[in-house]
Amino acid sequence: MVLLSMATDPLGLTFSALADPTRRAIVARLAQGEATVSQLAEPFDMSSPAVSKHLKVLERAGLVEKGREAQFRPRRLKPEPLRDLSGWLESYRQFWDAKFDSLDAYLKEIQNKDTPQ
């Protein structure tokens, strides 16, 4: 059921891939250009199999693509899932766009003056 829905729910795959901070850091790194697994693993205090697993999750979501060059398997970022995510978000623009809820925006203005949060 989860298995099934996940397999047929690309948006869900994307969201859950990006839910992990390690994976978002990998995405951030790959946004600056392709990188090998070792390079991607270097900043993290975790084993390389763990990084491999994270990469597999990103690949399953279509966010990352694996290349092969000699003994290296360079990864690069793929734009499509991010584009899809943006499309989904866009359908809620009326909610997070300040113009929509002027009262909400106004309250927030006030609040932002000294919100400790």
Added chain:
Amino acid sequence: MVLLSMATDPLGLTFSALADPTRRAIVARLAQGEATVSQLAEPFDMSSPAVSKHLKVLERAGLVEKGREAQFRPRRLKPEPLRDLSGWLESYRQFWDAKFDSLDAYLKEIQNKDTPQ
């Protein structure tokens, strides 16, 4: 560690809240106006405690707010996390924006000339 990072990682909370299709459906429903728990539960083939749990996840992410009116606890959608998500996405616009693709390819060309290791 997961506990800790999640507590201090609002973006991660948002992504994982939205990873579940039931929760995205709830968000879609709430985008049309506030609704009670029973109203939200109605379309789903699952117990109401299950729906309550989903709502708690959405609330923890700040996506949903709980009101109280007599015996009802109407939920409404909050825009902030969606706005934050949009901000995060925006920082990757260069990747999913089609116009940028050719430049991206060009940068990759250059980079491959002297990639160490």
Added chain:
DNA sequence: TGGTTACTTAACCTAATGGTTAGGTACGGG
């Protein structure tokens, strides 16, 4: 050819997720 580097796979562990049922609490109506 044998060692080293790069990476993956397998087996395992713990904790979180997503569901259940059963048993609360709180409110409004007859």
Added chain:
DNA sequence: CCCGTACCTAACCATTAGGTTAAGTAACCA
């Protein structure tokens, strides 16, 4: 005041997620 409706909490269960170590494959290098 009691009953039904609305909702939440607790306890439990199965599966998934995220990490580990150990062992495997593959390519380069001396």
